[in-house]
Amino acid sequence: MLSTQNPDHGQAPRTAAEPGPARTTRPRVSAPLCLLGFLAVYAVAVCTPFGQRAENALFGGYGAKPAWIYGWSGAAYGSSAMPPLEQTAMPTLFVGVVAIAAVALVRRCWWQGCAAIGVVVATVGTKEVAKMILPRPDLVGARVSLVEASFPSGHVAIPAGLALGAALVASPRVRPYVVSAGMLWLAVTAGAVQATYHHRPSDVLGSALLACAYYGLAARLLPSAHAPGAMRRPRALPVVALVLAAAGAFVAGARDDSVTQSLVFGAAAFLCAALCWATTATGPARRTRPAPVG
Numbered sequence: 001m002l003s004t005q006n007p008d009h010g011q012a013p014r015t016a017a018e019p020g021p022a023r024t025t026r027p028r029v030s031a032p033l034c035l036l037g038f039l040a041v042y043a044v045a046v047c048t049p050f051g052q053r054a055e056n057a058l059f060g061g062y063g064a065k066p067a068w069i070y071g072w073s074g075a076a077y078g079s080s081a082m083p084p085l086e087q088t089a090m091p092t093l094f095v096g097v098v099a100i101a102a103v104a105l106v107r108r109c110w111w112q113g114c115a116a117i118g119v120v121v122a123t124v125g126t127k128e129v130a131k132m133i134l135p136r137p138d139l140v141g142a143r144v145s146l147v148e149a150s151f152p153s154g155h156v157a158i159p160a161g162l163a164l165g166a167a168l169v170a171s172p173r174v175r176p177y178v179v180s181a182g183m184l185w186l187a188v189t190a191g192a193v194q195a196t197y198h199h200r201p202s203d204v205l206g207s208a209l210l211a212c213a214y215y216g217l218a219a220r221l222l223p224s225a226h227a228p229g230a231m232r233r234p235r236a237l238p239v240v241a242l243v244l245a246a247a248g249a250f251v252a253g254a255r256d257d258s259v260t261q262s263l264v265f266g267a268a269a270f271l272c273a274a275l276c277w278a279t280t281a282t283g284p285a286r287r288t289r290p291a292p293v294g
Contacts, residue, residue: 041202045151055202056142066257073196085189096166097162100120100166116169120161123214131149152207153198156204159182163186164211164276164280167182183277184245186273187273190208192253194268195255195261195262207272208271215279238277250266
């Protein structure tokens with residue numbers, strides 16, 4: 001005799017599968033932390049006698065000529081400057097912004113394109129404002145050539161902003177290589193402007209921190225569907241990228257007349273690149289509630 005009971009009797013009615021909370025990634029180095037670092041570098045290196053003496057002591061050599069990268073810095077008469085040094089700064093900035101806009105147009109990633117251009121413009125713009133409103137008080141009676149305000153560095157702000165802006169519009173597959181190339185460019189630029197006595201270590205670190213802060217803010221404000229996710233980096237790429245950035249930083253920051261200066265300049269330049277690498281990395285995912293079904 002067949003049973004007439006409902007096989008589903010006593011069971012809860014079936015419903016559509018309810019997805020768990022969505023996960024979105026976030027930058028490992030946050031924007032407030034980078035901004036706090038920017039202010040801390042300024043306060044310690046520029047606003048204290050100890051900081052000023054330490055950095056002024058790095059500029060006691062024979063000018064820019066002993067720098068290994070002198071021939072590519074544009075300082076030598078009739079030489080060609082490596083972008084974005086000397087007269088190539090503004091053309092480099094213009095070409096970089098146009099390239100970012102073109103990639104965003106081709107990929108149809110409007111949100112990311114606006115955020116990327118915003119990172120570049122905000123980094124360079126804040127650098128200009130900071131130079132006007134952040135004074136360099138003469139606390140140690142330095143010579144005239146060392147009292148001019150140079151914090152943060154405009155030359156470093158350009159590759160830092162462009163590299164992080166390009167990371168926002170690049171596809172996930174290409175993004176690790178874009179960040180790696182940007183790290184190398186940033187490291188070489190930061191080393192070069194120090195070795196040729198255009199900027200102090202605090203100047204290059206300040207610009208890198210500014211760019212990282214704006215990248216972190218952009219990644220936070222982008223809609224979750226358009227925010228940069230975790231990059232699938234090939235296993236060997238982080239090591240290769242960091243080694244290349246270190247090599248570029250120490251070669252560009254090297255001088256014939258001082259091992260100490262060369263090491264300090266190279267270390268500061270490499271730290272700028274490492275900050276950008278850490279900023280584009282993603283930390284633990286945070287949970288967000290999905291939209292209700294039906």
